[in-house]
Amino acid sequence: MLNETKAGKFRIQGNTILVTIIFIFLTAAPFFMSSFRMNMFGKYMCFALIAIGIDMIWGYAGILSLGHGVYFGLGAYCMAMHLKLEASGGALPDFMAWSAMEKLPGFWKPFESTAFTLLAVVLVPVTVAAIIGSLTFLNRIRGVYFSILSQALAYALATFMIGRQEYFGGSNGLTNFSTIFGCPIQSTQTKIILFYCTLAALILAYVGCRFLVKRRIGRVLIAVRDAENRARFTGYSPAVYKVFVYCLSAALAGIAGALYVPQVGIISPTDINISPSIEMVIWVAVGGKGTLVGPVLGALVVNFLKSLISEQFPAFWQFFMGGVFILVVLFLPGGLVSIKEIPAKIKARKLKKEE
Amino acid sequence: MDLLLMQLFNSLSVSSILLLAALGLAITFGLMGVINMAHGELIMIGAYTTYVVQNIWKSVFPESLFDGYFIASIFISFLVTAGIGVLLERGIIRHLYGRALDSLLVTWGISLVLQQLVRSIFGPTNVSVACPSFLDKNIEVIGMFSMSYKRLFILALVIICCILIGLLMYRTRQGRNIRAAMQNRPMAASLGVNTARCDALTFAIGSGFAGVAGCAIALLGPIGPTIGQSYIVDTFMAVVVGGVGRIVGCITGSAIIGMGGPIFEFFTTASLGKVLIFIVVIIILQFCPKGIFSISNRVLDE
Numbered sequence: 276m277l278n279e280t281k282a283g284k285f286r287i288q289g290n291t292i293l294v295t296i297i298f299i300f301l302t303a304a305p306f307f308m309s310s311f312r313m314n315m316f317g318k319y320m321c322f323a324l325i326a327i328g329i330d331m332i333w334g335y336a337g338i339l340s341l342g343h344g345v346y347f348g349l350g351a352y353c354m355a356m357h358l359k360l361e362a363s364g365g366a367l368p369d370f371m372a373w374s375a376m377e378k379l380p381g382f383w384k385p386f387e388s389t390a391f392t393l394l395a396v397v398l399v400p401v402t403v404a405a406i407i408g409s410l411t412f413l414n415r416i417r418g419v420y421f422s423i424l425s426q427a428l429a430y431a432l433a434t435f436m437i438g439r440q441e442y443f444g445g446s447n448g449l450t451n452f453s454t455i456f457g458c459p460i461q462s463t464q465t466k467i468i469l470f471y472c473t474l475a476a477l478i479l480a481y482v483g484c485r486f487l488v489k490r491r492i493g494r495v496l497i498a499v500r501d502a503e504n505r506a507r508f509t510g511y512s513p514a515v516y517k518v519f520v521y522c523l524s525a526a527l528a529g530i531a532g533a534l535y536v537p538q539v540g541i542i543s544p545t546d547i548n549i550s551p552s553i554e555m556v557i558w559v560a561v562g563g564k565g566t567l568v569g570p571v572l573g574a575l576v577v578n579f580l581k582s583l584i585s586e587q588f589p590a591f592w593q594f595f596m597g598g599v600f601i602l603v604v605l606f607l608p609g610g611l612v613s614i615k616e617i618p619a620k621i622k623a624r625k626l627k628k629e630e
Numbered sequence: 631m632d633l634l635l636m637q638l639f640n641s642l643s644v645s646s647i648l649l650l651a652a653l654g655l656a657i658t659f660g661l662m663g664v665i666n667m668a669h670g671e672l673i674m675i676g677a678y679t680t681y682v683v684q685n686i687w688k689s690v691f692p693e694s695l696f697d698g699y700f701i702a703s704i705f706i707s708f709l710v711t712a713g714i715g716v717l718l719e720r721g722i723i724r725h726l727y728g729r730a731l732d733s734l735l736v737t738w739g740i741s742l743v744l745q746q747l748v749r750s751i752f753g754p755t756n757v758s759v760a761c762p763s764f765l766d767k768n769i770e771v772i773g774m775f776s777m778s779y780k781r782l783f784i785l786a787l788v789i790i791c792c793i794l795i796g797l798l799m800y801r802t803r804q805g806r807n808i809r810a811a812m813q814n815r816p817m818a819a820s821l822g823v824n825t826a827r828c829d830a831l832t833f834a835i836g837s838g839f840a841g842v843a844g845c846a847i848a849l850l851g852p853i854g855p856t857i858g859q860s861y862i863v864d865t866f867m868a869v870v871v872g873g874v875g876r877i878v879g880c881i882t883g884s885a886i887i888g889m890g891g892p893i894f895e896f897f898t899t900a901s902l903g904k905v906l907i908f909i910v911v912i913i914i915l916q917f918c919p920k921g922i923f924s925i926s927n928r929v930l931d932e
Contacts, residue, residue: 339731410912416919419665419730423866424912430863431908438901549863553738560735593746600739604732605725 290612294481294568297575301474305467314466317538319578320473324531326558326570327480328524333556334564335488336520337500338417342425343528343555345432346400348547350529352436353399354536355449356383357392358460362453369451374441383442389456396533397526404525408518415514417503426549433548448543455537466538473534477571480527485567487523496520557596561603563610572611632774637896638889643781643850645888646788650843651861652868652880653795654836660874660925661812661832664723664733668741669865670858671748672837675714676707676844677853678748683707684759697762700849704787707841715837719830741858749855756852765849784846791839796877798835808832813925864888871911873921882922886910 301320305313325347332338359368360383367379385391407428411421437446444450458465487493498506499513506513536542545551562573577599585592607613655669666672680703687699718740726733765783768776799805810818811825819825847857864887872883890910895903914922 333731337731339734341734407912410916414916414919416915419659419663419734420870420915420919422731422734423665423870424915427863427867427908427911431904434904435901438899549859553735556735590746590750593742593749597739597742597746600742601722601736604736604739605722608732 289615290566290568293612294571297568297571298474298478301477305470310463310466313470314538315579315582316575317466317470317473318535319575320470320477321531321535321538322555322558322578323571323574324473324477324480324534325528325555326562326574327477327484327567328527328531329555329559330564330567330570331484331488331496331527332517332520332524333559334566334569335493335496335500336517337503338517338521339419339422339556340425340521340524340552341422341549341556342427342429342552343524344429344547344549344552345425346404346525346528347532347535347555348432348436348542348544349400349403350396350532351536351542351546352443352449352532353386353392353395353529354533355452355542356386357389358452358455358537359449360387361455362451370444370447370449371441376441380442393533396529400525400529400532401522404522405518408521409514412514412517412521426552429547429549429552433544436544436547444543446544448541448546449536450541450543452537452540460537460540469534469538473538476530476534480530481567481571488567492516492519554596557600559610561599561610563612565609566612569610569612576611632772634896635771635775637892639775639777639781641889641892643784644892645884646785647843647846648861648864648868648888649880649884650788650791650839650846651865652872652884653792653877654839655865656869656872656874656876656880657795657799657808657832658836659869660876661808662723662727662829663730664726665730665737665866666723666836667734667737667862668718668744669737669836669840670860670862671741671744672711672714672840672858673844673847673861674748674853674855674858675744676711676841677848677857678752678757678844679703679707679710679841680845680848681752681757681759681853696760697764700759700762700765700845704842704845707845708838709841711841711844712834712838715840716830716834718837719833723833724826724829745855745858752855754855756854758852759848761849780849784849787842787846791842792877792881795835795839799877804828804831864891867907867911869921871914871921873918873924876923876925879921879923886914 301316304316308316325343328346329340329343332340363369367376371379386395407425411417411424416424436443436448439445452460454460455465455469458468488496495506495511495516498509498511499516503513532542558574558577559570560573561577562571563569581592581596584595603610609616651669651673654672655666658664658666680700683703683706684699687702688696691698718737722736722740723733726736761780765779767779769779769782770776797805799809807818807823808828808831810821810823811828815825843861844853844858847853847861868880868883868887870883871886872881873879887907891903891907894906898906918924
């Protein structure tokens with residue numbers, strides 16, 4: 276028993292060290308990286324932000340969402356609409372003119388305001404998540420049923436965006452931005468500012484979520500994950516907690532989307548469809564669900580490898596990804612952060628065999 | 631009017647293909663609690679098997695026997711995908727019982743690998759099979775509305791498969807064992823049902839029917855490595871709406887998704903149709919969270 280608590284304490288410390296190293300590395304990144312690589316890491320940090328959100332619902336509350344691309348996409352599209360309006364400077368955005376639209380649709384109007392956009396980036400995903408969440412969790416739709424629904428949601432939204440060429444740019448998405456809040460989007464200075472904004476958002480999200488999971492709400496979420504009915508009988512309402520955490524994770528994905536758009540310069544329905552949504556889950560699984568450092572590590576490592584491998588051998592990437600996914604879930608359910616526990620596990624197994 | 635009838639008929643054949651795919655998915659899900667994300671890839675492999683059989687048949691048999699390839703490929707597709715299903719079940723999925731969400735992720739990994747494998751072998755471009763001449767006809771019904779033999783054949787094929795699966799589940803000893811394991815696995819096991827064999831068998835049959843579905847899809851258009859993906863979401867929705875573990879649930883679910891989508895699309899637009907069908911599914915699940923037809927039991931935690 277004593278040994279166990281000791282090991283537990285060590286693990287928390289180990290993870291704290293790991294997360295400090297990651298954040299120091301990221302803070303220093305612009306000083307030694309080329310502008311291109313830095314931009315890439317900026318993108319990965321957006322992904323890490325989504326991964327923290329997914330970990331909150333999957334690792335802590337046991338809800339597997341296969342459609343988080345939806346919330347990422349909503350945040351990203353809100354931001355992209357604002358940037359698009361800024362780029363067109365009062366004229367009709369180019370793709371609308373191509374689709375023979377005559378005037379700006381009404382719901383685009385408010386996105387001319389910066390304050391509204393920044394609010395919408397969070398509020399739109401949260402509203403959608405609150406509606407979907409309360410319709411499903413209150414009715415006790417859970418487990419794989421919820422996963423399938425969330426997947427269908429991603430599919431429905433992507434199809435909708437593709438079909439609405441005149442409103443959302445169809446399968447090309449929204450692109451060709453020039454400025455963000457008045458600063459030229461291509462300049463190195465803007466890129467560095469965006470990089471640090473993303474880093475700040477990531478650190479805030481990490482600290483905030485850590486604060487939450489150490490409090491009672493974190494305990495209740497874990498209780499809901501492990502024995503939902505028992506939590507209900509004890510007097511907690513699992514649905515309320517689930518809706519809350521689902522909205523929280525949607526908000527994180529939305530913010531990530533808003534930071535992603537100016538750094539990458541495009542958002543299209545391919546980025547929010549089923550495959551990218553499941554990829555987001557892969558980051559969490561590879562890094563280690565149920566810890567907060569795991570998803571950050573997973574998102575950074577997997578995406579870095581993805582860039583490396585798909586630059587060299589494009590065909591190999593899908594094999595690699597599929598293979599890693601199978602191996603991690605089968606043999607390393609705790610993800611990368613649990614690697615250090617492997618020797619102890621092997622030892623335990625040996626002892627068991629000897630008995 | 632003609633157009634609407636046409637649309638209805640086409641969506642009927644789409645629902646029948648969905649039904650074929652959903653049957654396999656629903657019984658494996660009902661029995662083992664495993665959502666097989668690679669099911670779409672099994673459909674794709676079925677379609678590619680048809681393509682391979684066609685090419686081999688062409689080089690071995692004389693021209694006059696060419697039409698026979700399709701009948702043969704239905705059986706060969708079934709066997710090939712059933713074989714792959716058994717391999718997957720014995721090799722990987724067996725280790726994941728009771729971890730439904732994990733099995734979902736692992737099978738997604740498998741689907742990525744299978745997709746890339748087929749892409750490496752056959753290339754990324756679409757291939758197509760020649761429609762056998764006895765199916766390459768239409769019946770003129772009224773005006774513009776005509777029913778193609780292909781789609782009628784698929785309909786008949788699906789009905790036969792449903793009857794076969796119904797007979798298997800409700801008229802044989804093995805089927806009774808499967809249903810017993812579905813309702814209460816430990817109880818069935820302690821009464822002497824070999825549940826491991828049930829699992830392997832069910833998975834094989836489910837995968838086999840996915841192969842047959844692939845065969846049917848090959849008739850309708852060109853096939854590519856990602857063709858399974860385009861069916862899998864609808865198939866899952868059909869299973870969820872219809873409920874797990876009963877054939878009648880599958881039929882209802884496939885009908886709702888397969889017919890509902892195109893009908894909405896007919897009256898609105900293709901993009902709005904998908905959103906509307908999603909809303910309908912959510913509404914249905916408000917009233918029956920486990921699908922329209924589900925096996926009721928009194929187990930609280932599953």
